Amino acid sequence: MKSLEELQAIRAKMQGRVGFRSEDESQTRVVVGMATCGIASGARPVLSALADAVQEEGLNNINVTQTGCIGLCQYEPIVEVMEPGKEKVTYVKMNPEKAMEVFRLHLKGGQVVTKYTLAAEQK
Amino acid sequence: MMPEIALNILDVAENSVRAEADLVEIEVQIDTRKDFLSVLIRDNGCGMTQEQVQRVIDPFFTTRTTRKVGLGVPFFKQAAENADGSFSIRSKPGKGTEVKAVFRLSHIDRMPLGDISGVIHTLVVFHEPTEFCYRYTYDDKTFVLDTREMRAILGNVSLKEAEVSDFIKDYLETNKAEVDGGKQV
Numbered sequence: 001m002k003s004l005e006e007l008q009a010i011r012a013k014m015q016g017r018v019g020f021r022s023e024d025e026s027q028t029r030v031v032v033g034m035a036t037c038g039i040a041s042g043a044r045p046v047l048s049a050l051a052d053a054v055q056e057e058g059l060n061n062i063n064v065t066q067t068g069c070i071g072l073c074q075y076e077p078i079v080e081v082m083e084p085g086k087e088k089v090t091y092v093k094m095n096p097e098k099a100m101e102v103f104r105l106h107l108k109g110g111q112v113v114t115k116y117t118l119a120a121e122q123k
Numbered sequence: 124m125m126p127e128i129a130l131n132i133l134d135v136a137e138n139s140v141r142a143e144a145d146l147v148e149i150e151v152q153i154d155t156r157k158d159f160l161s162v163l164i165r166d167n168g169c170g171m172t173q174e175q176v177q178r179v180i181d182p183f184f185t186t187r188t189t190r191k192v193g194l195g196v197p198f199f200k201q202a203a204e205n206a207d208g209s210f211s212i213r214s215k216p217g218k219g220t221e222v223k224a225v226f227r228l229s230h231i232d233r234m235p236l237g238d239i240s241g242v243i244h245t246l247v248v249f250h251e252p253t254e255f256c257y258r259y260t261y262d263d264k265t266f267v268l269d270t271r272e273m274r275a276i277l278g279n280v281s282l283k284e285a286e287v288s289d290f291i292k293d294y295l296e297t298n299k300a301e302v303d304g305g306k307q308v
Contacts, residue, residue, distance in 0.1 A: 001266060002297045006290055007276040014280045014287075036195040039134050040125050044245055051248075055285045066249050068141065069193075 028062045028107065029082040030054075035069035042095060043077040049096035050079070053103045062107055075121060081106060090118040125198055127237025128162065128226070133246065134195040135164050135222050140250050142168025144219065147246070147253060151239060152260040153228065153308055159208070160226045160236065160308065167219040176214050199224055206233035228308075236308040240295035243268065248288050251281060261303035268295060 032038070032047040043066075051064045070078050075092035079099060082088050089112050091102055098116055105111045114120055125131045132149060139147045144166035152161045171179065182197040200210040203224040214220040226233045243257050247270055257268045268291070270282065280287060 001301055002294050004272060004276055004294075007273060007287070010284075010286050010290060011277050011280050014284060034133075034137060036134050036193050036198065039130050039137075040198075044130065044133065044242065047245065047249070048241065055288065058285075068137070 025084050026061060028084070029080075030062060030064045030107065031080045031082070032064070032066050033068070033070045033076055033078040033080075034066040037069060037073035038076045038078065041076040045096045046077045046079060046094045046099045049099050050103060053100065054107075057108075059107070072118070075118065078118075091116045092118050092121050125202070125234070127235055128160070128202065128224075129237035129239040129242040131195075131199040131202060131224075132162060132164065132239070133242045135199055136166075136246055138195065139164065139166035139168050139220065140246075140253050142166060142170070142220065144168030145252070145254060146256065148256045148258075149243065149246075150258045150260070151236070152258075153236075153262070153303065155228065155262055158228045160228045160233070162224045162226075163221070164223075165219065165221040170216040170218050170220055171214040172216055176212055180210075180212060196222070202226070202234055206230040208233075240292070240299050243295055244288070244292050247291060248282050251283060259299055259302055261306075261308075264302040266298040266302050268298075 030050055032043055032050065034043050034047065047064070047066055054062045054064050070080070072078060072092070077094040079091040079094050079102065080088055081091070081102070089106070091098070091113070094102075094116070102113050102116065105113050125134065132151075136147055136149060146167050148163070148165040150161075150163040179196045180200055182194050196212065199222070203210045203226050207227040207230045208225040210225075211223045212220065239259070243255070247255050247268070254270045254274075255268070256271070259266055273282065277287065282288065282291065
């Protein structure tokens with residue numbers, strides 16, 4: 001059985017770095033809808049993929065969180081990207097692969113992936 | 124319908140978090156001899172009145188203004204009853220809510236448990252500061268993950284930190300495999 005012992009070491013290592021994660025206005029927020037509609041259509045793998053990617057690349061200015069029902073159940077899984085000073089971008093019918101494209105092109109590259117947005121879907 | 128029991132657990136536990144619970148207990152018990160799989164989700168959130176409980180189990184009396192009310196609970200109930208099981212929900216305003224679903228393990232219509240470790244990881248990491256106590260039992264073996272114990276060791280280090288998050292994932296997967304021998308449930 002794995003015990004909690006390793007956490008002691010992690011704590012000792014992290015001690016000096018606590019408070020590093022800033023939660024101010026300069027943060028980009030990435031929000032995944034995780035109500036019944038989102039979960040049923042596959043939001044959990046999307047959330048994990050985004051959170052893992054942000055973590056792996058150490059992007060401390062991006063905060064991946066979850067929320068309840070956004071009110072557009074037929075378009076789930078939905079990912080909203082809120083960058084400071086910019087209009088919110090709503091990506092619809094996401095899956096982990098599409099989410100990775102959004103991660104690469106939008107979150108890292110600054111380019112909105114228009115083909116996956118709500119506006120494109122509604123056309 | 125959800126494809127896995129684990130996703131039903133995620134959905135119902137999300138309700139607990141939204142009901143402002145500071146402790147959510149989740150128990151998954153598999154008994155191959157008595158042929159059942161049971162799931163218990165208990166929280167100390169705001170709870171519901173008797174009338175609200177009735178509404179929650181009926182998908183056609185839902186209101187979209189109350190987030191606790193919707194298809195989540197009826198999905199879970201139906202999944203259990205389809206597998207020759209049972210479902211109950213008990214709640215008291217100001218005290219909390221307890222949801223219990225039992226499935227017949229060998230029933231042909233029982234949906235798979237699914238990625239339960241992944242679901243618990245998602246709940247624990249994305250809902251700070253809500254505390255979770257998760258217990259997984261397979262026949263005579265059990266393991267427990269209690270975020271209160273973790274936090275006592277970690278102090279003010281967040282569960283969201285990469286190394287802690289990876290540890291939690293590993294802890295869940297390793298211990299689950301030890302308890303159930305890596306069997307697909």
